[in-house]
Amino acid sequence: MDFTRRGFLGTASLAVASLAIVRPGMASVSAPRKLEFHNTHTGESLAATYWADGAYVPEAMAAIKKVLRDHRDGAEHDIDPKLLDLLVVLRGKLDTTARYEVISGYRSPHSNGLMHEASSGVAKHSLHMEGRAIDIRVPGRDLTLVHNAALALKGGGVGYYPASDFVHVDCGKVRHWGQRREA
Numbered sequence: 001m002d003f004t005r006r007g008f009l010g011t012a013s014l015a016v017a018s019l020a021i022v023r024p025g026m027a028s029v030s031a032p033r034k035l036e037f038h039n040t041h042t043g044e045s046l047a048a049t050y051w052a053d054g055a056y057v058p059e060a061m062a063a064i065k066k067v068l069r070d071h072r073d074g075a076e077h078d079i080d081p082k083l084l085d086l087l088v089v090l091r092g093k094l095d096t097t098a099r100y101e102v103i104s105g106y107r108s109p110h111s112n113g114l115m116h117e118a119s120s121g122v123a124k125h126s127l128h129m130e131g132r133a134i135d136i137r138v139p140g141r142d143l144t145l146v147h148n149a150a151l152a153l154k155g156g157g158v159g160y161y162p163a164s165d166f167v168h169v170d171c172g173k174v175r176h177w178g179q180r181r182e183a
């Protein structure tokens with residue numbers, strides 16, 4: 001377990017390091033996009049520049065896919081780049097460089113089925129099953145602030161779960177649910 005985790009983090013660092021190449025004359029290319037995640041279930045952390053020099057970076061996308069895997073059964077699924085871009089914009093709105101704490105990323109059909117049976121708050125066909133949704137909190141930022149910033153983006157679905165201290169964000173249709181607490 002520990003060995004696997006070290007290997008994973010080592011690979012991730014390598015991928016990020018190899019991306020830190022400054023090319024003169026490339027000023028027209030927009031800034032690299034970087035995200036940091038901490039998976040609250042596995043304890044794994046990752047910092048990855050997943051977009052650089054005008055393209056998504058396969059090694060970083062693979063590392064993100066791994067850190068956001070289903071912690072129940074270890075299943076992995078591609079993560080929609082649109083979701084990552086949404087998280088970059090959201091972090092900018094929150095004016096923070098804090099990492100995202102991840103409560104739930106990808107969910108296998110089996111896991112989602114079990115959760116759906118156990119809770120009315122879990123959709124039968126969740127966008128988590130497509131790698132297009134994530135449940136997050138942001139250290140140093142109040143959940144109501146994260147919630148309001150996510151709503152203001154109008155980039156997809158936003159669910160508010162104050163009792164569990166997280167906000168659901170997805171890159172599906174623009175919609176929202178969950179009881180809104182007065183700030």
Ligand SMILES: [Zn+2]
Nearest residue numbers: 133134135168
């Ligand atoms: Zn969710």
